Structure formats: C-alpha cells, structure tokens
Amino acid sequence: MKTFEEINEKIKSGRAVVLTAQEVKELASKDGIKEVAKKVDVVTTATFGAMCSSGAFLNFGHADPPIKMSKIWLNDVPAYGGIAAVDAYIGATEQSESEGINYGGAHVIEDLVAGKKIKIKAISKGTDCYPRREFEGFIDKNSINQAILFNPRNAYQNYNAATNTSDKILYTYMGTLLPNCGNVNYSTTGELSPLMNDPYLRTIGVGTRIFLGGAVGYVAWEGTQHNPMQERAENGVPIGGGATLALIGDLKNMSTEFLRAAVVKGYGVTLYVGVGIPIPVLDEEMARFVSVRDEEIFTNIIDYAVPSRSRPVLRRVSYAELKSGSVTLMGRKVPTAPLSSFSKSLKIAEILKSWIKEGKFLLQEPVQHLPLDRHFLPLNETKGEL
Amino acid sequence: MQKIKILDSKCINCGVCTALCPTGALVLDKITWELKFSEIKCINCFACEASCPLGAIKK
Numbered sequence: 001m002k003t004f005e006e007i008n009e010k011i012k013s014g015r016a017v018v019l020t021a022q023e024v025k026e027l028a029s030k031d032g033i034k035e036v037a038k039k040v041d042v043v044t045t046a047t048f049g050a051m052c053s054s055g056a057f058l059n060f061g062h063a064d065p066p067i068k069m070s071k072i073w074l075n076d077v078p079a080y081g082g083i084a085a086v087d088a089y090i091g092a093t094e095q096s097e098s099e100g101i102n103y104g105g106a107h108v109i110e111d112l113v114a115g116k117k118i119k120i121k122a123i124s125k126g127t128d129c130y131p132r133r134e135f136e137g138f139i140d141k142n143s144i145n146q147a148i149l150f151n152p153r154n155a156y157q158n159y160n161a162a163t164n165t166s167d168k169i170l171y172t173y174m175g176t177l178l179p180n181c182g183n184v185n186y187s188t189t190g191e192l193s194p195l196m197n198d199p200y201l202r203t204i205g206v207g208t209r210i211f212l213g214g215a216v217g218y219v220a221w222e223g224t225q226h227n228p229m230q231e232r233a234e235n236g237v238p239i240g241g242g243a244t245l246a247l248i249g250d251l252k253n254m255s256t257e258f259l260r261a262a263v264v265k266g267y268g269v270t271l272y273v274g275v276g277i278p279i280p281v282l283d284e285e286m287a288r289f290v291s292v293r294d295e296e297i298f299t300n301i302i303d304y305a306v307p308s309r310s311r312p313v314l315r316r317v318s319y320a321e322l323k324s325g326s327v328t329l330m331g332r333k334v335p336t337a338p339l340s341s342f343s344k345s346l347k348i349a350e351i352l353k354s355w356i357k358e359g360k361f362l363l364q365e366p367v368q369h370l371p372l373d374r375h376f377l378p379l380n381e382t383k384g385e386l
Numbered sequence: 387m388q389k390i391k392i393l394d395s396k397c398i399n400c401g402v403c404t405a406l407c408p409t410g411a412l413v414l415d416k417i418t419w420e421l422k423f424s425e426i427k428c429i430n431c432f433a434c435e436a437s438c439p440l441g442a443i444k445k
Contacts, residue, residue: 048398050439174400176437183405260398262439270439273399325404325414337405339439341398344418 001283004365007041011359016041018278019354020349021192021290029290037287042356042363045194045210045290046276046348049187049340050262052173053153053224054271055091056251059145060120062086067132069122073097074139081122085130086113089150090263090302090348092271104269106261109149112141113213114256138347147251149213149259153223155275155324157195157242158230158299161322161336163314163329171266175339177304181314181329184301187339190294190319192349194277195243197290199236201228203280205366211276211352213259216361219370227376236289239298239316243370247275258348272345274354280363294319301329309378350371387432388445392423396442403434403443 010016017040019027024043028036057077060069068085072078076098079088094105111118122135141147162174163184168178190196198204208219223244230238251259258274277377283288299322300313317327326333355361399421401414412434413426414420435443 050420097415175439176406178406180412185402185405260440263441264439265436270421291403323416325416335405337402339402340413346419346434 002041002280003282004280004363008362011356011362012040014357014359016356018042018044020346021045021197022346022349024290025191025293028287032292033284036291037281037284039128040281040287043197043279043281043290044276044349044352044356045192045279046274046345046352047155047340048258048272048344048348049189050173050264050270051151051154051273052093052270054149054151054273055089056112057146057148057150058088058090060086060088061145063132063135063151065125066130067122067135068130069124069135071123073121074118075103075111076119077105077108079101079105091230093269095269097286101263101268104261106269106271107125109251109271110127110256110261112147113251113254113259115140115142125385126303130322130363132153134270135257147255149217149247149249149251150220151247151324152271153224153225153244154186154247154273155194157199157244158238158297159187159241159264160300160302161317162304163301163334164305165303170304173264173267173270174304175337176265177382181332181334184322184327184329184334184336185339186299186322186336189338189340189342189345190297191292192342192345194275194279195245196237196292196297198279198286198290199232199238200372201370202286203282204245204261204277204367205369207364207367208277209361209364210251210278210354211274211342211348212247212254213251213274214255214257215249215253217247220248221246222370222374223374226370226374229375230370233296233298235292235296237292237297240300246278258344274348276348278285278352278356278361278363294323301327389425389428389433390423390430390432391444392421393442396440398440398442399419402439403437406437407432408433422427
C-alpha cells in the first residue's frame, strides 16, 4: 500500500519507478500483478484522438473606445460572445462562414497554438459604458490575456466501434463507413487509454494533474455524457461509452504536435487532443487495473446505418481483435481501423514518464472524486411540461 | 502514373485510411503503430485521400 505523498517523495528524490502503460503490461505478463504492485509507482497512460467536445476560452483585452462584443468571428469562424464584454468561447466543431467544413474552430485553436495571427471581427449594439459597435483587427496568443483550453468531454473511457450494413457509403464522426459492412472503425487506444487503466476512477478526479496538448493540464470535472453506470466486464472496464473527463489547461503552452485540427469527410471539423494521465499504483488492485490487456477490454460493433440513438449491436469484440486489423462479422473477415493514433499515444506516455522521472511533474491526488452513479439521459421530445 | 503522397508533417499515424485501402497498400506497423505505404500495392483508387481527417494524403 502506497500513498500519493509517498510516491511524490520518491519522484522528488528520483527513486520513483515509472513505466508506460505498454511497459507495465509486459511486466505483469512476465512477473505477475503482485510484482507490479511491489515494483511500480506510476504508470503513464495516454490517448491521442478526435475529441469534438473541445474548445477554448479567450480574453482579448479592451479596445479603445471599448466594445461589449456580442457576436464574434475568428478567421470567419463564429465564437460564442455571450460572456461579458471581451471573453469568448471558440468551439472546436464550429465551421467557417466562408470556408465551411474546410476550416473551423479546431483550426483557429491550432493556429493560435502555432503563434499565427487570427483575424477578429466583433459587433455590438453599443452601451453607455461600451460605446463601440464594431471592431476588426488581428490577435495572436501573445496579444491576448488568456487562452484557456477547456474541453467539456475528453478521454472517453471506452467507445463503440462502427460499421454500416446499408448499401450506401456513410460519412460519420466515426469516419467513412463502407457499404455492406465493408469496414469497422474504432476510436479508443484500448489498453493504453487512461480510463481503461483506472476503471472505477480511484485515482483520477477533480484536480488530477495531466498532460494536455503538450503542456500540463488538469481534470476540471466529470465530462459531459459521463456514464459510469455503463455495463462493465468482470475486470471493471465498461463495455462501450463510460466515464468522461472535462479537461483544462493553458493553450499558450501547448504544442501543435499534440493539438491538431481535423476534417472528418461529410461530418465536420474536430480537434485531435493528446491526453496523458499518470496512474499511481497504490496497491494490488491498482496493479491489476493497470495490467489490463486488450484481450480483456471489449466494446460493441454498432450498425450506423440505423438512424437512431439506439443503434443495433452486431457483435461484441475485444480490442485485441480490433487491433489485429480485421474482425469476423456476419461470417466475413472485415478490415478494422483506429481513429486514434497509437504511435502518438505511446509518445505521450513516454514524455509524461520523462517529466515524472525528471521530478518536473508530481502527482495530484483528486480533491474530489468523480461520481460513479450518473446515468446518461436521453433527450425526448415532449409537448408541454416535463 | 500519379501516386498518393503521405505528408509526414500532417500524418498522425492514426491509420483510419488502412481499412479503406482495397489492396493493403496502407497498413499500420503492429510494433511502432506507424503508417506504412507500399507504392507497388497501390492501385491509385484514392479512396484513402478524402478519408484522411488530417489532410495528410495527397495525389
């Protein structure tokens, strides 16, 4: 049994044993769970995937004469201006009014991180205290007060895999789905992914210090659509969408290597976000959790041809099978492909490991645990009061 | 004959293109998880080009 404090003392003195998620699984296969509990202090987990529910709060500072910006465009992408006078939220999936799907909020965020100049246009009705009605100019990350990445839903614990039984090609947020179950796409990094390695969120909660987009970030809250009541396998890992995290960090310190805009054909703009989370091996139970393998993590292959929020499950599949490059579906071998980048995830896990080993990054015990009793509620059409 | 080009500066090695490639010209290395392209196997169908969310595959 170890505590966060004891592990942090070992990190400070350079004695902490830190392994990546990939390394710890190899150790567990070789020496067993008890040895992992005894030898390992921290496991670095990571994912680098498309996370649509992302965006950034920006504060531009005041113009002279000042303006209470009510409608704002950044490189022609609308940003939400209903927050005070010169605050805005640029959402990753918002699309350009002139370029449509080819450029969006995620591109604005990536361009800001890259240090590029962004054209700003704002309008207002004007008030006595904020008389100006229009503003046009340019900003970059150094000219504005704050650029805070705040992503309401990142790092899904698990997620469905997608296929298409129809005779038409489908363009979805799960990528291009070929007709007649021509492919299966899946989104998480399986055994490398943070919340797969701490299924009951024992060590990850409000205040957890993390790697976010190449910089230090924090878990702010449970993510939207947090669904810890999802069906679980015996090892505790949910089968399909489970817990989610709301993440926060200073955009100005981030890197375009780990924060990348993307366009999913026929669907829209999204942001690839790099997330790395350190998991302390507090005891034998945590050692067992971080030793979970792709063979023991399952998800459902869902038919996206059915236009319903309750799409049919075609079969249950392990991540080992998904990562093999093909699955058997309806008696046929069907190619599979990930939407997340495993190679980038491995790199993030290595970087986080080096930060900890160098004593630059200490573990933060959650100041509050995330709820495990939330249900995922649907939106029903109602006439009149609920 | 025109072949696809993988732009290393844009490719994140997600591999979402691999399941759309009918000839196995695009595959993920199972050790490094990096994208491998075989020009010999490529039949220039360009199914991969539009599927790349990062715009990393060009004609």
